[in-house]
Amino acid sequence: MTERSLPPPTLERLPVYVRVLDELARRGETTASSTRVAELAGVAPAQVRKDLSRLGTYGTRGVGYDVRGLAEHVRRALHLSDAHRVVVVGAGHLGQAVARYAGLRARGFEVVALTDVDPAVVGTVVGGVRVAHEDDLGEVVRSTGATTAVLAVPPAAAQVSLDALAAAGVRSVLSFVPGRLAVPDGVALRVVDVAAELQILSFYAAAQARPSTP
Amino acid sequence: MTERSLPPPTLERLPVYVRVLDELARRGETTASSTRVAELAGVAPAQVRKDLSRLGTYGTRGVGYDVRGLAEHVRRALHLSDAHRVVVVGAGHLGQAVARYAGLRARGFEVVALTDVDPAVVGTVVGGVRVAHEDDLGEVVRSTGATTAVLAVPPAAAQVSLDALAAAGVRSVLSFVPGRLAVPDGVALRVVDVAAELQILSFYAAAQARPSTP
DNA sequence: GTTTGTGAACCGATTCACAGCA
DNA sequence: TGCTGTGAATCGGTTCACAAAC
Numbered sequence: 001m002t003e004r005s006l007p008p009p010t011l012e013r014l015p016v017y018v019r020v021l022d023e024l025a026r027r028g029e030t031t032a033s034s035t036r037v038a039e040l041a042g043v044a045p046a047q048v049r050k051d052l053s054r055l056g057t058y059g060t061r062g063v064g065y066d067v068r069g070l071a072e073h074v075r076r077a078l079h080l081s082d083a084h085r086v087v088v089v090g091a092g093h094l095g096q097a098v099a100r101y102a103g104l105r106a107r108g109f110e111v112v113a114l115t116d117v118d119p120a121v122v123g124t125v126v127g128g129v130r131v132a133h134e135d136d137l138g139e140v141v142r143s144t145g146a147t148t149a150v151l152a153v154p155p156a157a158a159q160v161s162l163d164a165l166a167a168a169g170v171r172s173v174l175s176f177v178p179g180r181l182a183v184p185d186g187v188a189l190r191v192v193d194v195a196a197e198l199q200i201l202s203f204y205a206a207a208q209a210r211p212s213t214p
Numbered sequence: 215m216t217e218r219s220l221p222p223p224t225l226e227r228l229p230v231y232v233r234v235l236d237e238l239a240r241r242g243e244t245t246a247s248s249t250r251v252a253e254l255a256g257v258a259p260a261q262v263r264k265d266l267s268r269l270g271t272y273g274t275r276g277v278g279y280d281v282r283g284l285a286e287h288v289r290r291a292l293h294l295s296d297a298h299r300v301v302v303v304g305a306g307h308l309g310q311a312v313a314r315y316a317g318l319r320a321r322g323f324e325v326v327a328l329t330d331v332d333p334a335v336v337g338t339v340v341g342g343v344r345v346a347h348e349d350d351l352g353e354v355v356r357s358t359g360a361t362t363a364v365l366a367v368p369p370a371a372a373q374v375s376l377d378a379l380a381a382a383g384v385r386s387v388l389s390f391v392p393g394r395l396a397v398p399d400g401v402a403l404r405v406v407d408v409a410a411e412l413q414i415l416s417f418y419a420a421a422q423a424r425p426s427t428p
Numbered sequence: 429g430t431t432t433g434t435g436a437a438c439c440g441a442t443t444c445a446c447a448g449c450a
Numbered sequence: 451t452g453c454t455g456t457g458a459a460t461c462g463g464t465t466c467a468c469a470a471a472c
Binding site for chain 4: 429430433
C-alpha cells in the first residue's frame, strides 16, 4: 500500500531518486547506500533515508538499498508502474517540442494525442501523432484514454482548455502558460513559467556577482 | 539598494507579484492592497506584506501600494530594470520553441543568439536569429553580450555546454536537461525537468482520485 | 475606519545523533 | 563494524495579531 500523502518537498525529490536509481542500475550497481544515492541526487544522506522511510522499510541495515527493488518501490509510490498517456493541448512550437520529446517515454509518459485550433495544423502529423482539432478534445481523450495533459496554448485560451480537459476526465495537467488559472475539482495542476525562472535566475546571478559586502 | 539575499520561497514569489502588478496596471488600477495582490497571486495577504517588506517600505498604511511604483521596485530587486540578453544553446525542437517564444521579451528577456552542433541547422534563421555553431559559443556570447542562457541540448552534451557557457561569462543558466550537473563557480543554474513534473502530478492525481479513507 | 509592517507564535521540514539490526 | 530507521533538536518560513500610520 502506498502512502496517501507525502510532504511536498519529499514528493518533489522522489523523481530524482528514481532517475538516480535507474542510473545506478544501468551501471550495474546492485546495492546502494543512502550516502551514494544522496551524492548523485545532490541532497543529504539523512534526507534520503527520511524520504525513503516514508514509503516503507526497504533498506537493509549495514548494507543499504537494493537498487532495482527500491526503484520499483518508489515508482509504485508515484503510481508510475504503468505508462501514462498524455495529450498535448496546443500544437505551437512548444507543444510540438513536447510531443517529440523522446525523454518522456523513457520515464513513463507516452504522448498519444495532440490538439490545436489552427486548421492549418490540424491533420498534420507531429512526433507520430496526428493533430486533432481542439473542439474534439473530449473525444480524443476518451478514445486514447489519456489521463494526463500538457497545456501549451496562448494565455487567453488556457482557462477554457483547462476546463475542457477537466470535463474530459483528465486528472493531471502540466501547464506552460503563465498566469493564475482556476483549478477544476479533481484536477492536479502544476505550472512551469519559463520567464519567471529566468527572472529568479536574474537575482541569483546578480547576488553572485558580488561575493561579499565590501 | 536592493537586498543581498532573500529566502528562496520569497524570491520565487516575486515574479508572480510582478506579473500581477503589471496586470493591475494594465487594467488601470493605480493602487492595490495586499489582499488584492494576494488573491490574484494565489497566496495569503500576510505573505504578500512580509515578502514586500523585505524589499523596503513601499506601501502606505490605510491605503495600500502604488501599483506602478511597486512593480518597478520589485523589478529592481530582481535586477530586471533592463532587459537581459539570452543565448539558447541547442536548436532542436525545444530550443527553437524557446527562441520563438514571444512571452520572453514581454517579461524582460531577449533571445539574441542560438547555437547548435548540427551543420544542417547552423546558418538557418529561427525567430529572427541566425543559428551559430556551438564551437563559436564564446564568440557569440561576447559579440551579443548575452548574460543568460537556456540549455536545451541532449543530456550527454549538457555538462560540456554548461562549462562552455561559464567560460564565456554567462552567469544564469536555465536548463531543460534532466540529470545532475556540476555547477561552475559564478553561475546560477535552475533546472526544469518536464518528466519529473509529470511524475509528481501522477502522485497528486492518484491521491485526489480517492478523496478520503473509506 | 483601513491597511501596512512586524514581532511572536506556530508549523513543518531538515538535520542530528544514536539505537537497532545485519 | 556498517548502515538504516527514527525520535529529538533545530532551523526557517508562514500565519497570527496588533500597534502604527494614514
